[in-house]
Amino acid sequence: MKNIQELFGSYVFNDSVMKQRLPKETYEAFKNSVSDGKNIDGDMADTIASAMKEWAIEKGATHYTHWFQPMTGITAEKHDSFISPTEDGRIIMEFSGKELIKGEPDASSFPSGGLRATFEARGYTAWDPSSYAFVKDDTLCIPTAFCSYGGEALDQKTPLLRSMDAINKQALRIVKLFGMDDVKRVITTVGPEQEYFLVDREMFNKRPDLLFCGRTLVGTMPPKGQEMNDHYFGVIKPRVAKFMRELDEELWKLGVLAKTEHNEAAPAQHELAPIFTTTNIAADHNQLTMELMKKTAAKYGLVCLLHEKPFDGVNGSGKHNNWSLSTDTGINLLKPGKNPSENTIFLLCLAAVMKAVDEHQELLRVSIASAGNDHRLGEDEAPPAIVSMYLGEELTAILEALERGEHHKDVGKISMTVGTKTIPYIRKDNTDRNRTSPFAFTGNKFEFRMLGSASSISDTNVMINTMVADVFKEFADFLENSKDFDSDVTKLIRKTVKEHKRILFDGDGYSKEWQEEAAKRGLKNLRSTPDAVPVLRSSENIALFERHKVLNSTEINCRADIALENYSKTIHIEALTLIQMVDRDIIPAITEYTSELCNLVLSKEKLSDEINFSYETAVLSRLSNCSDKLYELTEDLKSAVCKAQNTNGILEKAKLYHDKVLFIMNNIRLVSDEAETIVSRKYWPYPTYGDLLFKI
Ligand code: ADP
Numbered sequence: 198m199k200n201i202q203e204l205f206g207s208y209v210f211n212d213s214v215m216k217q218r219l220p221k222e223t224y225e226a227f228k229n230s231v232s233d234g235k236n237i238d239g240d241m242a243d244t245i246a247s248a249m250k251e252w253a254i255e256k257g258a259t260h261y262t263h264w265f266q267p268m269t270g271i272t273a274e275k276h277d278s279f280i281s282p283t284e285d286g287r288i289i290m291e292f293s294g295k296e297l298i299k300g301e302p303d304a305s306s307f308p309s310g311g312l313r314a315t316f317e318a319r320g321y322t323a324w325d326p327s328s329y330a331f332v333k334d335d336t337l338c339i340p341t342a343f344c345s346y347g348g349e350a351l352d353q354k355t356p357l358l359r360s361m362d363a364i365n366k367q368a369l370r371i372v373k374l375f376g377m378d379d380v381k382r383v384i385t386t387v388g389p390e391q392e393y394f395l396v397d398r399e400m401f402n403k404r405p406d407l408l409f410c411g412r413t414l415v416g417t418m419p420p421k422g423q424e425m426n427d428h429y430f431g432v433i434k435p436r437v438a439k440f441m442r443e444l445d446e447e448l449w450k451l452g453v454l455a456k457t458e459h460n461e462a463a464p465a466q467h468e469l470a471p472i473f474t475t476t477n478i479a480a481d482h483n484q485l486t487m488e489l490m491k492k493t494a495a496k497y498g499l500v501c502l503l504h505e506k507p508f509d510g511v512n513g514s515g516k517h518n519n520w521s522l523s524t525d526t527g528i529n530l531l532k533p534g535k536n537p538s539e540n541t542i543f544l545l546c547l548a549a550v551m552k553a554v555d556e557h558q559e560l561l562r563v564s565i566a567s568a569g570n571d572h573r574l575g576e577d578e579a580p581p582a583i584v585s586m587y588l589g590e591e592l593t594a595i596l597e598a599l600e601r602g603e604h605h606k607d608v609g610k611i612s613m614t615v616g617t618k619t620i621p622y623i624r625k626d627n628t629d630r631n632r633t634s635p636f637a638f639t640g641n642k643f644e645f646r647m648l649g650s651a652s653s654i655s656d657t658n659v660m661i662n663t664m665v666a667d668v669f670k671e672f673a674d675f676l677e678n679s680k681d682f683d684s685d686v687t688k689l690i691r692k693t694v695k696e697h698k699r700i701l702f703d704g705d706g707y708s709k710e711w712q713e714e715a716a717k718r719g720l721k722n723l724r725s726t727p728d729a730v731p732v733l734r735s736s737e738n739i740a741l742f743e744r745h746k747v748l749n750s751t752e753i754n755c756r757a758d759i760a761l762e763n764y765s766k767t768i769h770i771e772a773l774t775l776i777q778m779v780d781r782d783i784i785p786a787i788t789e790y791t792s793e794l795c796n797l798v799l800s801k802e803k804l805s806d807e808i809n810f811s812y813e814t815a816v817l818s819r820l821s822n823c824s825d826k827l828y829e830l831t832e833d834l835k836s837a838v839c840k841a842q843n844t845n846g847i848l849e850k851a852k853l854y855h856d857k858v859l860f861i862m863n864n865i866r867l868v869s870d871e872a873e874t875i876v877s878r879k880y881w882p883y884p885t886y887g888d889l890l891f892k893i
């Protein structure tokens with residue numbers, strides 16, 4: 198057995214490596230700079246770069262890269278080798294502080310929503326010293342942010358770091374009000390649970406839809422799906438178990454705290470949950486996790502599907518973003534405390550999140566909007582597109598009592614000591630769960646469950662951090678001027694609960710009744726990405742992001758453009774793929790089977806006049822009906838795609854892709870799926886759902 202303790206983080210230039218390899222003063226100064234968010238000067242950078250290079254070379258690295266996260270949703274790297282020529286024609290291995298701090302990838306092809314055209318043709322990458330460098334594929338990877346020369350964010354990390362600063366700044370004001378003067382920093386922590394599918398590579402390669410789109414565009418469910426619930430937490434198949442073991446080890450080497458691996462609800466679906474960590478590191482680690490899932494799968498003849506809805510008829514894949522707030526002194530601000538004053542800050546933070554989620558439902562919705570995720574939301578497998586919040590029976594009862602100003606001793610199962618004023622003593626951890634809720638309190642953190650499996654967690658955390666920072670700001674502005682703090686805090690919590698309780702919902706989020714009830718409460722139901730994205734551009738939202746220096750209006754508009762463009766491009770590719778599949782594979786398969794049946798009829802006819810052709814006639818008529826319909830619909834689809842592609846406005850275009858192109862694609866699917874059930878297995882051109890989901 199391998200020594201996991203030794204393995205863990207062995208490819209990471211982490212704190213203990215730095216402590217060992219950096220001069221003491223440099224190490225101390227570096228740590229202080231990181232914790233205070235200060236700049237790192239040239240000398241310090243040179244010393245660190247040199248130690249990093251030595252260490253990386255010992256780990257087998259020959260190259261280095263500024264590892265960054267452009268708005269494609271995945272990571273980017275451009276490798277430079279360490280070599281540098283000497284005068285006598287040899288080489289030395291070099292890596293300077295300057296190269297560590299700043300890079301200039303010629304990255305003009307990354308999406309910028311037109312940003313770089315208006316500023317500079319190229320952007321630069323800047324070291325994020327709060328996320329450790331690591332060695333992957335013989336390359337020293339330096340986590341970096343990616344900006345334009347005008348300073349505009351071109352990536353996912355920059356706004357995330359800014360939002361962490363914003364919430365830190367406002368949360369510090371709150372904790373100071375409670376006399377926690379030793380706190381120097383408030384950080385947000387995240388643990389993202391990642392779902393994925395594994396399919397056999399050979400079968401994958403036979404399906405153009407999986408190959409080009411990452412999801413199946415046609416396909417019927419086999420007789421057995423997930424209805425028996427026998428896959429969820431079931432015994433893991435040997436090939437998959439080996440994959441998981443290796444994945445864990447690869448992740449551990451990179452310091453990723455992979456903790457739990459289990460089977461998920463759908464056949465061939467699995468989940469990996471890491472132990473939570475600081476948000477920007479969690480985001481980096483989640484990117485690494487997705488990358489390594491794909492790479493490791495390939496070693497076992499498998500393909501890892503990260504798409505949100507690879508198969509119709511079984512659950513899709515999501516990502517649960519577990520989020521909390523911690524002080525650098527180790528106090529989780531979303532954990533009910535042992536005494537009334539700890540509970541006051543807990544309830545205040547809870548109220549702040551409640552207000553933030555209610556006021557900015559739309560931002561949460563837009564943060565997870567993508568063509569892939571649209572297929573999941575609102576089905577019986579993922580939260581609805583309506584954002585609501587679940588606190589559990591006990592906390593809800595406490596908040597209701599507070600709202601009424603009651604000094605209740607018992608609310609349900611909870612005993613409360615009414616210490617100062619009306620602030621209860623919460624004895625019991627609240628861990629009730631409502632799996633249908635999009636935003637659920639789970640004991641000491643909030644779990645936001647609307648994220649899609651394929652995208653970065655950055656956008657969502659930018660939103661949560663910024664909107665909660667904004668409420669903290671409002672609270673701190675009020676409380677810092679208070680004459681009677683105890684009474685004003687209670688009043689503030691009470692007022693917040695009263696004004697925002699419409700966002701609380703404990704019932705079945707999947708039900709029809711909730712849709713109606715939510716509409717009555719004025720909660721937003723933004724069903725598709727084109728419905729959701731324009732929200733970003735509202736003047737209130739731009740003001741919110743500018744107020745906290747997270748994104749300016751240019752950056753926001755660019756992000757909205759990119760989201761819509763990605764949406765249209767995704768559906769465009771899917772439509773072209775489907776057209777090809779129908780024209781070249783599906784209709785020909787139907788025709789072949791038709792011809793076989795016709796030949797059968799002809800040869801039977803020769804045998805006798807008495808033969809009845811009721812079977813052949815029925816099947817032939819269904820087949821010809823299918824191919825006629827498929828032909829018609831595919832011609833419709835071609836013109837819809839043309840029309841959408843020739844439309845100018847970004848939003849109009851996305852809407853056409855949604856309303857027309859996607860709509861026709863769904864109809865094609867229905868016909869093709871009917872054909873799949875009639876055409877002989879011998880002629881059907883693709884591995885079926887049964888093959889893909891059950892034959893690993
Ligand atoms: P479940 O599947 O029931 O939601 P898991 O145990 O699989 O629960 O996942 C819970 C996730 O929440 C883990 O990634 C865990 O590390 C994370 N988590 C726990 N505490 C915190 C916290 N204080 N802040 C952020 N994430 C947390």
Ligand code: MG
Binds near residue numbers: 390517644
């Ligand atoms: Mg979960």
